[in-house]
Amino acid sequence: MLTIALSKGKLIESALDLFRRAGYTIAGLSxxxxxxxxxxxxxxxxxxxxxxxxxxxxxxxxxxDAGIVGKDVLMEQESDVYEPLDLGFGACRIAVAAxxxxxxxxxxxxxxxxxxxxxxxxxxxxxxxxxxxxxIKLYGxxxxxxxxxxxxxxxxxxxTGSTLKAHDLVEVEVIAKSxxxxxxxxxxxxxxxxxxxxxIRRLRAVVPSQQPPAGSSRPMAQRTHxxxxxxx
Ligand code: PRP
Numbered sequence: 001m002l003t004i005a006l007s008k009g010k011l012i013e014s015a016l017d018l019f020r021r022a023g024y025t026i027a028g029l030s031x032x033x034x035x036x037x038x039x040x041x042x043x044x045x046x047x048x049x050x051x052x053x054x055x056x057x058x059x060x061x062x063x064x065d066a067g068i069v070g071k072d073v074l075m076e077q078e079s080d081v082y083e084p085l086d087l088g089f090g091a092c093r094i095a096v097a098a099x100x101x102x103x104x105x106x107x108x109x110x111x112x113x114x115x116x117x118x119x120x121x122x123x124x125x126x127x128x129x130x131x132x133x134x135x136i137k138l139y140g141x142x143x144x145x146x147x148x149x150x151x152x153x154x155x156x157x158x159x160t161g162s163t164l165k166a167h168d169l170v171e172v173e174v175i176a177k178s179x180x181x182x183x184x185x186x187x188x189x190x191x192x193x194x195x196x197x198x199x200i201r202r203l204r205a206v207v208p209s210q211q212p213p214a215g216s217s218r219p220m221a222q223r224t225h226x227x228x229x230x231x232x
Contacts, residue, residue: 002045002065003045004045005059005067006047006050006055006068007050007055007067008051010159011070013031014087015068015087018068018087021206022205023202024043025040026038026043036049036050044195055068056069059081059184060080060081060185062185065184065192065196066184068182068183069180072121072176072178075094077120081184082183082184082185082189083181083184084184085181085182085203085204087207088208090178091179092177093174093175094156094158094175094177094178095171096153096174097164097170099168099170100170112133112134113133114134114135116136116154116156117142118155118156125175142154144167147168
């Protein structure tokens with residue numbers, strides 16, 4: 001039996017569609033349901049519906065054998081999991097945004113305040129550029145922060161750009177692009193190799209123009225590295 005953690009929210013419909021296209025019948029599993037666990041005996045699988053930011057934790061610690069989560073979350077958490085498949089859907093970018101008219105370098109003499117739900121990505125990005133920043137961690141509705149003067153800029157996901165536009169914000173820089181990824185627990189890959197490889201093969205077959213994730217020459221060699229930077 002394989003346990004698969006799916007991100008609730010924006011990715012779940014595409015993730016369920018992916019499993020269906022790969023030939024898995026998952027009757028009763030729907031994005032609308034309040035159920036958090038679905039047992040699918042016909043596929044010998046259990047699906048868990050968890051918050052996106054919790055998917056890498058479930059997979060890393062073996063609460064799930066595999067999961068589907070955005071690259072943005074993996075970059076932020078640097079979890080120790082295998083990342084064999086870029087699933088292509090959920091495309092968006094992690095960007096720096098500021099209020100329209102707030103030119104670059106408005107506060108060069110002091111720390112720039114950045115509101116974000118990606119504190120590590122933000123810190124790495126600005127540190128690498130030698131820009132002193134003060135990170136303000138928020139859990140959602142990030143676009144409000146510059147509007148009320150809580151922060152100078154934000155680092156957030158941009159998909160269509162409509163949330164930025166609605167708050168008079170403009171993209172200043174793109175930090176990284178993100179798509180949904182299939183991730184696998186390292187021990188499960190050894191202990192449940194056969195069912196996991198079958199699942200990966202069936203998913204890969206229905207992912208349009210599957211490429212190895214950037215930076216990987218061998219699909220199964222990809223691993224999201226952990227703790228490259230000191231955690232505060
Ligand atoms: C995400 C992100 C932006 C929005 C971007 O928020 O944080 O707010 O989507 O999408 P857009 O470019 O298509 O407008 P989400 O809906 O996940 O909610 P949150 O603000 O509570 O994180």
